[in-house]
Amino acid sequence: MWQGEFTWAGGLLTRSIWQKGSTFALPRDIWSILFGTLWFLGWLLLFIWILATTSAVQNWLVYGYRWLFTPCYKKIPFVGKPHELSWWRYLFYGHSSYAAVMASPIEIARWFLQSKSTLHSDIFSYCFMFLAPRIALVSPEAAKHVMVKNVRNYVKPPMVRQGLSNLLGNKGILLAEGEDHARQRRIILPAFHFDALVHLGPIFRAQGRQVVQRWLNRSKPEEPIDVHLDMTQVTMNVIALAAFGYDPNTDSGQELYRAYRDIFTQRPPSRMLSMLFSLLPNGLLRNIPLSRLMRRQQSNVRLVKKKVTEMVQKRREEYEALWKEGKPTSHRDLLDMLVAARDYPELEKKSSNLPYLTDEEITSQALTFMAAGQVTTAVLLSWTLFELSIHPKVQEKLRKELQTLAAINSETSSSVPLQRDAELVQQLDKLEYLDAVLHESLRLHPPVLFITRQAVQDDEIVGYPISRGAIVNIPIVALHRDPEQWGSDAESFRPERFLSSENHNAMQRHPMAWLPFLYGTRACTGQRFAMLEAKTILFELLTKVSVQLQPGCEVKGHGMVSVPRDVRLQVVDLYQE
């Protein structure tokens, strides 16, 4: 029916292909464009396929070489190919459908624990994508070796660094290693001291009150709330105010909030795409329509970086102006402290050992606090509210503890509002059941599911050799559900296990069996910040409302930071008339 030729770019037709007398009424140009586009897409797909296959073969050769010639892999038990996986899927995914974020957190935990029990070994090897070798450390003692005993020998591998540096820049504490890391940590730690943090009490309380007011003033109180959305907003506000004194209620603050939410709530298709597109050169990426999702992701990252850089620069200018005028500089928030640490030029000259932070480091640090401090705490609060919503007795017991404190506090606390808030935060920190509830929530739903490290030198972990370059993985989520440490009810939510009255159980447990913040010199610097924030916000919420899970609501975790998906809660006003 049709003859002739057309160019590959549909619109750029060189000659007509449609002969007169056709039974179809479509104009010639449309057919030409259609066939031209199909032709173009066909070649493009072939090109992508060739690139992806070449890259996969190259990966298989590199990783195959590592399996064969890295001595430790011959001595560590290997988990084997899952029989239900076809060879093709196995070659491509390895065990990552079970052991990485493509599975849900509970599936990940079960897979590691099952492999541990089948192999009768706390340490075993398995494959990541393209059969890349990994070593799992599934006991607190093995994890302790990497976190504490020989921490300097284990650094973040290039793949992890690349993922983090896209968002955080290259110079922050999370990516620093060795002496550089120790220097940055020395500077940052004082800002997270308990005495400094209780002064953030008014911010924590005000944000908690705002959420509960929003819940109570809804026009349709019977409609459920999306708890993770609200907790994301509240923790974003807290970190923006407490770390940077940045007003989240401005248009610009809202823009930042939306970009952050998008970055951290990537769903499986876009995660898969991120992985596939990472195989292609950047230039090619821009021309593929499918990469629109990825481009949105990149533009979100650019926006966050731009905003944080602006905040840092503004604060530095303010600080320098005060410094030049000889006026006292204030320490309102984390950013003040970072800027001050950088600006000790006189002292700096005297000793090169004195701490200081460069401009780039300050920006990276600020981005790190935003990323590390916001999403993780939102996840902690969302899972805790979810667990309380399905365990009404625990919720009631906790409410009693909080209400008792509220009653005491209203009688005895200071008449100065800011001081009163700081005092309350101090008292909240001493509540045993509140602490136990948060510990139990972090045990079952650790926001960071696992950490990955690469050995710098040959080493030995619990009697097994670890060769230089080997990549080890601590699956926190699996260690937290291991019946060997937590007993036969390891999968149940039971805060009582953390109470001192059940100390006999705790004595049998390894001191590092609970490790959501890690231990040692790489432990989370924001642990106290996160716990105080979560405690204060729960206090504000649970003394005013009760929460129940919306019937029929199926909740699953997903993503790098175990974001709970679709937690819909019904909120009941405790003082409703």
Ligand code: HEM
């Ligand atoms: C529930 C909340 C949180 C959890 C579960 C958590 C967990 C973690 C974990 C597991 C690490 C180690 C990551 C690694 O080395 O691969 C880490 C590091 C870090 N976290 Fe947190 N975090 C939380 C909240 C916060 C907050 C609120 C802040 C700051 C405001 C913060 C700041 C940091 C920083 C700066 C590091 C890097 C420490 C270093 O490398 O020396 N985190 N966090």
